[in-house]
Amino acid sequence: MMKQNLLLYWGKKALVFLVSVMVLSVAVFYISRLAPGDPLMSYYGERTEKMSVEEKEAAREKLGLNDPIHVQYVRWLQNALKGDFGISYKYKQDVTEVIGSRIGNTLILGGIGFVLTFLGALGLGILCAWHEDKWPDQLLCKGGTLLSCIPEFWLSLVMILVFSVTLQWLPSSGAYDVGHKHDILNRAEHLILPLTVVVLEHLWYYAYMIRNKLLEETRADYVLLGKAKGLSKKKILLGHCLRNSLPSYISLMAISVPHVLGGTYIVEKVFSYPGIGTLSFESAQYHDYNLLMVLCMLTGIVVILGNLIGGIINERIDPRIKAAEVTETSEVTWD
Amino acid sequence: MGLTDQELFTPVGIRQIPEKPAGKQRWHHGFPWISAALMTIIVACCMGAELLMTKDPTFMDLQNCSVAPNAEFLFGTDTLGRDIFSGIWYGGRISITIGVLATVISTMIAVVYGAVSGVGPVWLDTLMMRFTEIFLSVPSLLIVLFLQAIWGEANMLSLSVAIGVTGWAGIAKVIRTEVRQIRSSEYVLASRCMGGRFFHVLRKHLAPNFLASIMFMVIMNVRTAISAESTLSFMGMGLPLEIVSWGSMLSLAEKALLTQSWWIILIPGGFLVTLLMCITNMGNYLRKAANRKESNL
Numbered sequence: 001m002m003k004q005n006l007l008l009y010w011g012k013k014a015l016v017f018l019v020s021v022m023v024l025s026v027a028v029f030y031i032s033r034l035a036p037g038d039p040l041m042s043y044y045g046e047r048t049e050k051m052s053v054e055e056k057e058a059a060r061e062k063l064g065l066n067d068p069i070h071v072q073y074v075r076w077l078q079n080a081l082k083g084d085f086g087i088s089y090k091y092k093q094d095v096t097e098v099i100g101s102r103i104g105n106t107l108i109l110g111g112i113g114f115v116l117t118f119l120g121a122l123g124l125g126i127l128c129a130w131h132e133d134k135w136p137d138q139l140l141c142k143g144g145t146l147l148s149c150i151p152e153f154w155l156s157l158v159m160i161l162v163f164s165v166t167l168q169w170l171p172s173s174g175a176y177d178v179g180h181k182h183d184i185l186n187r188a189e190h191l192i193l194p195l196t197v198v199v200l201e202h203l204w205y206y207a208y209m210i211r212n213k214l215l216e217e218t219r220a221d222y223v224l225l226g227k228a229k230g231l232s233k234k235k236i237l238l239g240h241c242l243r244n245s246l247p248s249y250i251s252l253m254a255i256s257v258p259h260v261l262g263g264t265y266i267v268e269k270v271f272s273y274p275g276i277g278t279l280s281f282e283s284a285q286y287h288d289y290n291l292l293m294v295l296c297m298l299t300g301i302v303v304i305l306g307n308l309i310g311g312i313i314n315e316r317i318d319p320r321i322k323a324a325e326v327t328e329t330s331e332v333t334w335d
Numbered sequence: 336m337g338l339t340d341q342e343l344f345t346p347v348g349i350r351q352i353p354e355k356p357a358g359k360q361r362w363h364h365g366f367p368w369i370s371a372a373l374m375t376i377i378v379a380c381c382m383g384a385e386l387l388m389t390k391d392p393t394f395m396d397l398q399n400c401s402v403a404p405n406a407e408f409l410f411g412t413d414t415l416g417r418d419i420f421s422g423i424w425y426g427g428r429i430s431i432t433i434g435v436l437a438t439v440i441s442t443m444i445a446v447v448y449g450a451v452s453g454v455g456p457v458w459l460d461t462l463m464m465r466f467t468e469i470f471l472s473v474p475s476l477l478i479v480l481f482l483q484a485i486w487g488e489a490n491m492l493s494l495s496v497a498i499g500v501t502g503w504a505g506i507a508k509v510i511r512t513e514v515r516q517i518r519s520s521e522y523v524l525a526s527r528c529m530g531g532r533f534f535h536v537l538r539k540h541l542a543p544n545f546l547a548s549i550m551f552m553v554i555m556n557v558r559t560a561i562s563a564e565s566t567l568s569f570m571g572m573g574l575p576l577e578i579v580s581w582g583s584m585l586s587l588a589e590k591a592l593l594t595q596s597w598w599i600i601l602i603p604g605g606f607l608v609t610l611l612m613c614i615t616n617m618g619n620y621l622r623k624a625a626n627r628k629e630s631n632l
Contacts, residue, residue, distance in 0.1 A: 020469050149558075157604070161592060161600055164592075165595055285572075
């Protein structure tokens with residue numbers, strides 16, 4: 001009986017995941033094919049303009065762009081299931097290859113940014129809760145609100161203006177200098193500015209959440225008991241309140257993936273950092289369908305997985321919390 | 336143990352909150368006066384842009400490209416030779432309009448969607464909420480990008496619609512929760528028994544109940560929309576260069592960086608951030624106000 005329930009539970013989760021991914025792929029496929037702009041342009045470039053009507057027709061036929069959209073979709077799906085995602089029209093390479101050469105960069109930027117954001121937010125949140133309504137708390141709250149109002153791209157611009165252009169301390173674009181591909185120090189140097197923006201933009205949002213969660217906990221009865229027993233403030237706050245706040249924080253981390261991911265994309269674009277984000281904007285601009293499809297699916301799958309894992313962690317740790325409640329607090333915004 | 340008397344006898348009961356005499360607390364308690372004033376000034380100046388402009392904001396004065404702020408060009412000129420001072424007010428109007436328009440669109444979608452989901456049968460509710468979750472899981476940037484790709488060259492309306500249709504999901508969820516709670520109240524039932532249609536019930540009975548709880552989100556939506564407009568225009572996916580807005584002014588930043596023209600980046604961005612900050616403060620005040628009301632009931 002137990003086993004059957006467990007099977008049902010995981011089956012349900014898998015079903016939700018599959019349906020979400022399917023819906024996403026259909027939507028992305030249809031929308032991208034309906035978009036104006038000639039995909040031939042991205043494939044043949046300037047040459048398209050010199051081609052005759054017949055030549056264009058033949059080229060379309062060859063690429064399969066003439067069939068109805070649903071036929072194209074089924075064909076794409078069949079190939080995709082075999083692991084063949086087609087070639088990128090613009091790079092004239094396998095889509096998987098194009099993405100493979102960039103994904104590492106994004107993972108480094110996004111991954112380190114994610115870890116730093118959440119550790120930093122935890123520290124700041126505790127600091128604020130410790131000094132509730134005293135000057136460090138008020139200062140951080142005011143500063144944090146200001147920081148969260150600054151659009152990512154503008155913060156990146158200001159960073160470049162100050163540290164690259166005026167002070168000339170740090171490089172303003174790329175992931176490494178020419179010829180320094182395997183030089184870790186050089187890469188780290190290029191990573192500092194984008195990473196700072198990613199962390200600064202998201203830090204306060206989560207720090208505020210952990211602060212409020214902690215303050216809510218400090219109002220609970222068990223804190224009184226601890227105090228009556230003579231436990232120190234440090235012990236109560238870190239040993240008890242924090243412990244109670246962490247589960248919802250961890251599930252929030254999983255759910256916040258789209259938030260951080262979207263931000264990384266914009267930062268990548270401003271810093272011309274060769275990652276998935278820059279690639280997405282490029283492929284959207286050049287109507288590079290095959291590439292765009294895979295990039296959107298990749299992003300979507302990571303996000304859906306994040307939501308799913310967040311929900312599961314929640315249900316495991318505290319069955320009282322419904323996944324929906326947490327999603328509600330993690331409003332998806334632009335920054 | 337070295338404890339003073341005071342420490343030994345710290346009261347450990349329920350946190351002592353001094354009782355506020357009833358009626359003393361006015362509605363404007365904690366109202367962000369500075370933010371409200373700044374916001375009013377910026378919005379008023381943008382709406383009356385024609386009175387303030389010293390130059391034609393769209394005129395490209397090619398002899399005066401990237402001129403630093405001086406007496407003639409108060410905030411300098413951009414890399415195309417357009418006067419930034421005039422552009423700030425003229426472009427601000429477009430940015431603010433897009434923000435408000437997008438919010439109106441997303442709020443309307445959210446109200447109808449949330450209310451239908453709230454009063455509908457369970458299967459419909461589940462279906463609609465699942466859809467919202469999928470919708471929320473796609474980064475909104477991607478959706479706007481796609482919509483913009485379909486419509487080609489963006490204008491104010493298409494950009495507002497694109498931003499508007501991506502921002503409704505969060506509000507719709509809150510409305511749905513609120514409506515679920517009051518859908519079987521006697522006054523709703525009575526109204527429906529007397530033949531009240533869906534939109535009548537929504538306007539007369541449901542909306543007054545959930546308005547307070549979504550006000551904060553609606554205000555924050557304006558902020559998100561303005562921020563989205565500037566981000567998209569900056570990326571070259573929003574308004575084209577010819578249409579002056581804070582975002583499209585900032586899209587010249589890459590060239591400005593090469594010539595170290597800080598005013599092209601810092602001045603429009605400064606106005607943008609100031610306005611966003613004011614809106615946030617107003618929103619936070621509204622949220623606190625709404626919560627205060629709830630706890631008193």
